[in-house]
Amino acid sequence: MTQLVISGNYAQSYAAKLARVHVVSAYPITPQTAIVEKIAEFVASGALPAEYIKVESEHSAMQACISASALGARTYTATSSQGLLLMHELLHWAAGARTPVVMGVVNRAVAPPWSIWTDHGDTMSQRDTGWIQFYGESNQEVLDTTLMAFRLAEHPEVRLPAMVTEDAFYLSHTVEPVDIPGQDQVDAFLPPRERSSTLEVGKAMRLGSFTGPEHYMEFRHKIAKAMVRTRDVFLEIEDDYARITGRNHGGLLPTYKTDDADTVLVTMGTATTTARGVVDAMRADGHKVGLAKLRTFRPFPVQELRDLATRVDRIGVLDRSFTFGAAGAAFTEVAGALYAAPHHPQLRGFVAGLGGRDITAAMVREALLDLLTRDGPESSWVELKSRTEAS
Amino acid sequence: MTQLVISGNYAQSYAAKLARVHVVSAYPITPQTAIVEKIAEFVASGALPAEYIKVESEHSAMQACISASALGARTYTATSSQGLLLMHELLHWAAGARTPVVMGVVNRAVAPPWSIWTDHGDTMSQRDTGWIQFYGESNQEVLDTTLMAFRLAEHPEVRLPAMVTEDAFYLSHTVEPVDIPGQDQVDAFLPPRERSSTLEVGKAMRLGSFTGPEHYMEFRHKIAKAMVRTRDVFLEIEDDYARITGRNHGGLLPTYKTDDADTVLVTMGTATTTARGVVDAMRADGHKVGLAKLRTFRPFPVQELRDLATRVDRIGVLDRSFTFGAAGAAFTEVAGALYAAPHHPQLRGFVAGLGGRDITAAMVREALLDLLTRDGPESSWVELKSRTEAS
Amino acid sequence: MEEDLPEAPIATTPSDVNHTASWRTFRPVIDLKLCTKCNVCWKFCPDDAIAFDGVGFPVIRLDYCKGCAICAEECKPKAITMVKED
Amino acid sequence: MEEDLPEAPIATTPSDVNHTASWRTFRPVIDLKLCTKCNVCWKFCPDDAIAFDGVGFPVIRLDYCKGCAICAEECKPKAITMVKED
Amino acid sequence: MARLTIPAQELMRSGHSACPGCGATLVMRYLLKGLGERTIVTVPACCWTVIATPFPTTALDVPMLDCAFEATGASISGLRAAADQLGLKDVTIVGFAGDGGTADIGLQALSGMLERRTDGIYLMYDNEAYMNTGVQRSGATPEGAWTTTTPVDEFSRGKLEPKKDIMAIIAAHNPPYAATVNVAFPEDFVKKVEKAKAIHGPRFFHALAPCPPGWRYSSEKTIEVARLATDTNVFPLYEIVDGVYHITRKLGVAKPVREYLQTQGRFSHLDDAEVAKIQAQVDARWKRLLALEGLA
Amino acid sequence: MARLTIPAQELMRSGHSACPGCGATLVMRYLLKGLGERTIVTVPACCWTVIATPFPTTALDVPMLDCAFEATGASISGLRAAADQLGLKDVTIVGFAGDGGTADIGLQALSGMLERRTDGIYLMYDNEAYMNTGVQRSGATPEGAWTTTTPVDEFSRGKLEPKKDIMAIIAAHNPPYAATVNVAFPEDFVKKVEKAKAIHGPRFFHALAPCPPGWRYSSEKTIEVARLATDTNVFPLYEIVDGVYHITRKLGVAKPVREYLQTQGRFSHLDDAEVAKIQAQVDARWKRLLALEGLA
Amino acid sequence: MIEIRFHGRGGQGAVIASELLAQAAFLEGKYPQSFPFFGVERRGAPVTAYTRIDDAPIQIRTSITDPDIVVVLDAQLMRTISVTAGLKPDGLLLVNSEKAPDALASSFKGRVATIDATSIALAHGLGSKATPIVNTAVLGALARASGIVTLDSVRKAVGRFVPAKQQANVMAAEDAYQHVVSLAVVP
Amino acid sequence: MIEIRFHGRGGQGAVIASELLAQAAFLEGKYPQSFPFFGVERRGAPVTAYTRIDDAPIQIRTSITDPDIVVVLDAQLMRTISVTAGLKPDGLLLVNSEKAPDALASSFKGRVATIDATSIALAHGLGSKATPIVNTAVLGALARASGIVTLDSVRKAVGRFVPAKQQANVMAAEDAYQHVVSLAVVP
Numbered sequence A, B: 001m002t003q004l005v006i007s008g009n010y011a012q013s014y015a016a017k018l019a020r021v022h023v024v025s026a027y028p029i030t031p032q033t034a035i036v037e038k039i040a041e042f043v044a045s046g047a048l049p050a051e052y053i054k055v056e057s058e059h060s061a062m063q064a065c066i067s068a069s070a071l072g073a074r075t076y077t078a079t080s081s082q083g084l085l086l087m088h089e090l091l092h093w094a095a096g097a098r099t100p101v102v103m104g105v106v107n108r109a110v111a112p113p114w115s116i117w118t119d120h121g122d123t124m125s126q127r128d129t130g131w132i133q134f135y136g137e138s139n140q141e142v143l144d145t146t147l148m149a150f151r152l153a154e155h156p157e158v159r160l161p162a163m164v165t166e167d168a169f170y171l172s173h174t175v176e177p178v179d180i181p182g183q184d185q186v187d188a189f190l191p192p193r194e195r196s197s198t199l200e201v202g203k204a205m206r207l208g209s210f211t212g213p214e215h216y217m218e219f220r221h222k223i224a225k226a227m228v229r230t231r232d233v234f235l236e237i238e239d240d241y242a243r244i245t246g247r248n249h250g251g252l253l254p255t256y257k258t259d260d261a262d263t264v265l266v267t268m269g270t271a272t273t274t275a276r277g278v279v280d281a282m283r284a285d286g287h288k289v290g291l292a293k294l295r296t297f298r299p300f301p302v303q304e305l306r307d308l309a310t311r312v313d314r315i316g317v318l319d320r321s322f323t324f325g326a327a328g329a330a331f332t333e334v335a336g337a338l339y340a341a342p343h344h345p346q347l348r349g350f351v352a353g354l355g356g357r358d359i360t361a362a363m364v365r366e367a368l369l370d371l372l373t374r375d376g377p378e379s380s381w382v383e384l385k386s387r388t389e390a391s
Numbered sequence C, D: 001m002e003e004d005l006p007e008a009p010i011a012t013t014p015s016d017v018n019h020t021a022s023w024r025t026f027r028p029v030i031d032l033k034l035c036t037k038c039n040v041c042w043k044f045c046p047d048d049a050i051a052f053d054g055v056g057f058p059v060i061r062l063d064y065c066k067g068c069a070i071c072a073e074e075c076k077p078k079a080i081t082m083v084k085e086d
Numbered sequence E, F: 001m002a003r004l005t006i007p008a009q010e011l012m013r014s015g016h017s018a019c020p021g022c023g024a025t026l027v028m029r030y031l032l033k034g035l036g037e038r039t040i041v042t043v044p045a046c047c048w049t050v051i052a053t054p055f056p057t058t059a060l061d062v063p064m065l066d067c068a069f070e071a072t073g074a075s076i077s078g079l080r081a082a083a084d085q086l087g088l089k090d091v092t093i094v095g096f097a098g099d100g101g102t103a104d105i106g107l108q109a110l111s112g113m114l115e116r117r118t119d120g121i122y123l124m125y126d127n128e129a130y131m132n133t134g135v136q137r138s139g140a141t142p143e144g145a146w147t148t149t150t151p152v153d154e155f156s157r158g159k160l161e162p163k164k165d166i167m168a169i170i171a172a173h174n175p176p177y178a179a180t181v182n183v184a185f186p187e188d189f190v191k192k193v194e195k196a197k198a199i200h201g202p203r204f205f206h207a208l209a210p211c212p213p214g215w216r217y218s219s220e221k222t223i224e225v226a227r228l229a230t231d232t233n234v235f236p237l238y239e240i241v242d243g244v245y246h247i248t249r250k251l252g253v254a255k256p257v258r259e260y261l262q263t264q265g266r267f268s269h270l271d272d273a274e275v276a277k278i279q280a281q282v283d284a285r286w287k288r289l290l291a292l293e294g295l296a
Numbered sequence G, H: 001m002i003e004i005r006f007h008g009r010g011g012q013g014a015v016i017a018s019e020l021l022a023q024a025a026f027l028e029g030k031y032p033q034s035f036p037f038f039g040v041e042r043r044g045a046p047v048t049a050y051t052r053i054d055d056a057p058i059q060i061r062t063s064i065t066d067p068d069i070v071v072v073l074d075a076q077l078m079r080t081i082s083v084t085a086g087l088k089p090d091g092l093l094l095v096n097s098e099k100a101p102d103a104l105a106s107s108f109k110g111r112v113a114t115i116d117a118t119s120i121a122l123a124h125g126l127g128s129k130a131t132p133i134v135n136t137a138v139l140g141a142l143a144r145a146s147g148i149v150t151l152d153s154v155r156k157a158v159g160r161f162v163p164a165k166q167q168a169n170v171m172a173a174e175d176a177y178q179h180v181v182s183l184a185v186v187p
């Protein structure tokens, strides 16, 4: 293990290298470029004996990964925003073909207007594609989770693609200290991929196929079940990772100071860090506030949220994206998950930080205070000229 | 007005013709092909003096529509499944650029395995793109709604793209009687498009643009607000349509026998028709059951659902798609919408009919009975070998 | 049923379990007297529905022949005739 | 603020409201005595930062010149020199 | 038993779902005869996704990977990279796609594969329209042909625009090997495949695959129609090896194009002037091909 | 005031966001001089999306429509159809895209536009890499060039593969007009644009656009580098009118390619053998171009 | 409500037959619904299509599993496909065959009718010997055998909606209706 | 926690400076965080970068609006950009300029320091006259003027993480630290 001060992007590149990926296929897009540039360097210097397929679009990047994975290779790609959207059909494909591709995504706002800054609109709109989704809060978490993602995705009970996201600039271009596990540690944690459900040379086997109403639904149900199993498999894997590296990032819905909290803010990505500081500060003022981080959005931590809901009176959900004609996706899904819970805390949605707008401590504090003391709208946009009801 | 026995696909083609579209750009995909083949015929015979741009992919089809719309043309396209997924980036684009493209979508399952049969996975995974979404139940509704969609999309307070969907084969290839309004009626209902927010030759104006964190969020908020206004604007438009043609399909969440119902099934698309028959039959047996149809999924009829929830004890949601790692999208969103409602009926999700599996009267009846009498799982898959909890 | 399916949609049953005989309206019948064993019919059959007997004469695999009549059309000595199925 | 924005993201303000003078480290200075009015500097300026005075001599529009020095490089009679800004 | 002029081994099984008389089926059959067992085939959406038969059956005796309609070139690159990394160096990776999937929606992925010099074979079987979806025009549909999206009516006389010249596009990428093949000439077909198999880098085949329902002729005419395509110079047979053109079938005098056109219902609306125009285009293309052969 | 050799009207404004010495900026400037006011420009993701300045400003005095990175060709077709339907027949529609947006991710949409014979102009400005994202290799990056994804290290000597020949690909589509242009030759550039403007159907320009940070030379050298590209035959100037090639600048003897390469840091690692190889390739391509000119 | 299932092979016009029946019913003021089952629809491959006819708008959108009537456009299909699967015991089986109803190898115990639609079609120049287009003749026979639509409605529907050879098709339907239908109840 | 904002122009190395500062702080056992503000990052265009340094892991991920220290790599920027916006009154402004601190046209009332980093950079062969690469020299001066990191840490960070000319860069940092820094508190 060594410690380096590196960016979230490099955390991704190092993870891919440590995972000994066979095939990388990627296309450049700001702010993801440093990930693949670093991988290109690793390959050029011989540090990573992988094949880096330089494709002509993200669509092809994902197809190349799927096809390589179908034959049994460990594959990695990285993208962002428009590139991710262009992959959309293939994202569905990777899940349907049960190819455990791992992908780093830098969360960036969607055009038009063009924006290279962060928000979660790009990955949120992939929430229906069958990918496991991890949202990163720090460069360390990005690196660790990417390594775990390979093992999870390839797990025989899972066999699903997984993405690990990081907020544009707030992680992708922010350097901070990161523990890099040793190759021996990683090798112990992440064995070579098992070649199950892959093509075999010389055999009559068609992966993909064509089917009428008689089988399709069952194949979908298998994915649904695999995604359900993902939760427990991941918890096991994280334990194992902790055993080897000493680090555990707290499962699907890590919480902070929620044990005695009456009010909890649900966050994703880097806003969590800032919010943690706010929680500390507000605790100092005597407010019993806490934090729960949606580390995974797929599988959605329904059980964890329900457990949380039994203990608190008020929950705020901070969304860094918005679904037009509905509300923030995290807000809607938290509400949906808690509907069947025995206890119904007050629930409020806050939309903030779109297109790279800072989510400041003041904003988070204001949202929490609002939640604590006022009767605001069910869902509101934070820090527009004027707050407006929007759903 | 004339009456014709035609397919859902032809209902789309006739609507596009009656709307006097300027530009059609589309790419073939089963089961959408008849829509564009018919339009090709209309253009070839001179019945529709539009330009039909024969593109090399759906991605280009949508870009061509967006660009034509940006200059002020009335544009139409149609697609299905993989073609829709391939448009994903451009779907976001159309909303962000505020180009009121209208699109017919034939709902078809997503590969792999390849399937040409219906389910809602394709359009559901576009629920975050900013498009207005109508789900059709009959060929008549498809035709009428497509005409309304043009007026709604182009409405100065809306200016958003809209899709009108129809279930593969159950509508697309099913012929049934349809009233075709007269051209004069349609002209009275749907005036030529106003050229606002469009490019003007000879002027310095850039549509799309590039923006930092200072403006992006506000542009998104404008879309959010427009989508909120969509609801009322649509109700007005539907009234107007009814005035001219005598037909009103009942707004965003048409209900059937819900006034005194204690149990309501929420449906989408063609399953509604079968369910309506089941409701009649079960009423005959003395069950107070009713039906609510999610005619729009975007905007999501939150208010209508809350109103409904005040009156009933049990709500079932029939999803024809499934979000892996969560639940049926309609189920989750209904739950999310009702969380803040004062009254919380029991809520259960049923996933059925994926990949073209028939949603039979027996299945609907079974689901309703289950809801009425048993304590089943929160979310279940109907008519697999064995029902299984899946979220 | 679901339990019998593989985890991923991988098909492994050779397609010749599917008999396509019912697609056919006409059946090729070979007049061995005219046949020169030139193999042309075999070469051009899109359904791989022609095999050879022990002495090199072509044999129609009637479970698969779809009756396209290419073999009859391409057979130089006109050794193949298409006969209506009943 | 939101109210001031158009409904769609349409930009209509000509870009010359943006002054790019601060990008520059060196400034082109023209020695009119050497200048032949050949217009080459104007032709090759990527920032459209060269205009003409009443008699046809080039004038650097210093609000926009980014100091790339193409004009100086391409001026045949070497009438333009790049001078450090301070 | 007479000597077979093409390999006996069948890697394509009977029981597949092609229409009777399907040319595309023969293309697969001959291709696999040339390539042999250690082959992986990747196939995008096209008639062949259906021909290969529904789950749980498969018509090939080698692995087949379905890929997205527009991504065959990328799928080849991915398979190649994986094969190399997993120690399967001797495997031939081949993409098998229709004309729509190649010349239209998959052109970019193909171009990418050629540009990055992937060691794999791409074959486009050309039935000159989107057949799997029911005969819509593709970029490879010839000028004048009726399809469902290029109807024959007052404002339309079939497809307006000339057929996209995929071989010229491929040649522009300068691959080590590219060739046209035709189901009416199986020996030439298999020979070219065997030749290509021995070469490394990106290789391309343009295979003519007549389609009875799409071209509107009756199924027994598949070989005749295909043969006429070459013998009228509509579809010349040639190779391009490292940029050098070589015509592999040259007739003293080509037959008139009319003979080819009149075999097919899709051309039945064409009048004499239209046929003459097509003849002139075919002549011009042939002349250019001869000139290109001369360039060597 | 001396007579201007190119039109005085400026439709590109100052205050844009290009790097000092940016060649791509000159490409836009000359293009619009040739096309005039009744023009609509559509631009995918590329340096020009940034150069055109952030909201609420715009650097063009004509309408500009942003389009998706991969869809310029389709955007042109959409604008053309709308213009025709709305009675704006006299407007010129032009797509303006980078080499990555054209030769890689946008190739398919471009090919589609050419195939369906859209009446519009497509210009590819070629800075030979993905510059807006910070110098990654594109299909149009020349062999040997350093980029951030083709590093120079033990297992890598810059880009391995030859530059994609976009003009050959375009020529394969047989458009009525295609030409190469170079910012070092503005008169030739504008003349070709004016010529193209008068033609109908799909037209294409390949414009060389040197990029100081991406090619690693200092900003004042843009014109010199560009001129050398043509004068060493690395980037010949020619037109293809209805399939007929015509070289518009022929030197008695071309300068050695080394003179061009050594102006740029991206080639600084090349050894003599590598330079000689590039020289041989340039010579071969030039020879072929002469031969194509001869084909007429 | 009456539910009809058509069996044919790709190219014979089963889908069109089901649609024409719907058109004919509509002309009589009924509410029809017709749809194909889309499988691998290849020329020659087995094809199924459905029609529902009712006096009120149809409240069901599913496949037909228990038809009242089964129409077989090609008797050969009966060798490989169980065409009478689900057919109601009191239903009707109509087969295009030159044989008499009781000579058919069918285990169906209800009403069986046959019509030599192939000969009629060929007599009227519809299709080729290899692929006669028998759908309109079969429809004429169906009108007679089932009474669900009148011959007149069939005539009108065929005349208006058949894409080509309207006259010949109408005559084929009439022929089938008037002369050749043979009915029998298998004991 | 100390927050530092760097102002420079594309090509001068402001982003690298902010990262090197983070590396130096890390070598001292501190928790650093550094990030650029990405606008239109073009050569010559104004660029901003940030560094935070704390003794504990940093609990904030936002831009820096009220820095403790502002570092200006190019004094010319001060003509168009308000570099001291938000700078804490008791903060430090360090400018690359040959002028003395009190000769700077700045309205900032706190501590001001200047360093002629351009001359130092050129003396060590870093960059060209048109674009001298001044970041390492500025960093040496910052170490001295602020005391937030030691010269030794700067040396190590520069030596390890500068992509080229490590030796010259280290020497430039030392030069700036030891000889040329001039401090003054503007009254």
Ligand SMILES: Cc1ncc(C[n+]2csc(CCOP(=O)(O)OP(=O)(O)O)c2C)c(N)n1
Binding pocket: B028, B029, B030, B058, B082, B083, B086, E024, E045, E046, E047, E048, E069, E070, E097, E098, E099, E100, E101, E102, E127, E128, E129, E130, E131, E132, E133, E138
């Ligand atoms: C993205 C996408 N668009 C459209 C389709 C529908 N589609 C499937 S096959 C096909 C036609 C393929 O044509 P071609 O490649 O020429 O092969 P052919 O069917 O003619 O054999 C189409 C349009 C699809 N599967 N995916």
Ligand SMILES: Cc1ncc(C[n+]2csc(CCOP(=O)(O)OP(=O)(O)O)c2C)c(N)n1
Binding pocket: A027, A028, A029, A030, A058, A082, A083, A086, F024, F045, F046, F047, F048, F069, F070, F097, F098, F099, F100, F101, F102, F127, F128, F129, F130, F131, F132, F133, F138
């Ligand atoms: C689908 C998609 N992928 C990637 C990007 C990121 N991107 C924006 S501009 C650009 C580079 C463009 O290169 P080129 O077309 O050569 O133009 P240049 O920047 O060199 O002027 C890239 C990769 C994007 N906007 N959209």
Ligand code: SF4
Binding pocket: C030, C034, C035, C036, C037, C038, C039, C040, C041, C042, C058, C071, C074, C075, C076, C077, C078, C079, C080
């Ligand atoms: S083609 Fe005719 S002659 Fe030749 S082997 Fe076949 S049947 Fe015999």
Ligand code: SF4
Binding pocket: C028, C044, C045, C046, C047, C048, C049, C050, C060, C061, C064, C065, C066, C067, C068, C069, C070, C071, C072, E021
């Ligand atoms: S008729 Fe066709 S399918 Fe049958 S054997 Fe002859 S060629 Fe083969």
Ligand code: SF4
Binding pocket: D030, D034, D035, D036, D037, D038, D039, D040, D041, D042, D058, D071, D074, D075, D076, D077, D078, D079, D080
């Ligand atoms: S290039 Fe030189 S000589 Fe020519 S106009 Fe400019 S300054 Fe004068």
Ligand code: SF4
Binding pocket: D028, D044, D045, D046, D047, D048, D049, D050, D060, D061, D064, D065, D066, D067, D068, D069, D070, D071, D072, F021
């Ligand atoms: S230095 Fe560059 S930007 Fe300035 S005037 Fe000269 S050419 Fe134009």
Ligand code: SF4
Binding pocket: E017, E018, E019, E020, E021, E022, E023, E024, E025, E047, E051, E127, E131, E132, E210, E211, E212, E213, E214, G042
């Ligand atoms: S439609 Fe044509 S290409 Fe497709 S299977 Fe049938 S004959 Fe073959």
Ligand code: SF4
Binding pocket: F017, F018, F019, F020, F021, F022, F023, F024, F025, F047, F051, F127, F131, F132, F210, F211, F212, F213, F214, H042
């Ligand atoms: S990176 Fe190159 S092409 Fe882009 S603006 Fe700068 S100089 Fe121009």
Ligand SMILES: [Mg+2]
Binding pocket: E098, E099, E100, E125, E126, E127, E128, E129, E130, E131, E138
């Ligand atoms: Mg085809």
Ligand SMILES: [Mg+2]
Binding pocket: F098, F099, F100, F125, F126, F127, F128, F129, F130, F131, F138
């Ligand atoms: Mg470029």
